[in-house]
Amino acid sequence: MRFKMMLIVFAFLMLAAMPVFAQGTSSGVGAGELKFVGAAVGMAIASGLCGLAQGKAVASAAEAVARNPAAGASIQTLLVLGLAFIESLALFTLVIIFAK
Helix, strand or coil, X not given: CHHHHHHHHHHHHHHHHHHHHCCCCCCCCCHHHHHHHHHHHHHHHHHXXXXXXXXXXXXXXXXXXXXXXXXXXXXXXXXXXXXXXXXXXXXHHHHHHHHC
């Protein structure tokens, strides 16, 4: 039931956005101005998701160390490696924004 509802909402949003994609380039707002807005939104989404992922990773690592203190060193190593991969998402997004 939930999947069907999400599918209906997704279809509605795509149909509602269709006129926006059909707009010509003769609108009052220049493409250069919208480029910066898109870059800011993209960076905000990437940074927000990085923060959520890092919080979840640290919470899971703390719980794992609390359950098995003897494995603390290996858990810490994997945690730092995972945090580096998560942080690379925001850095790659920043590089892509500056490349464009």
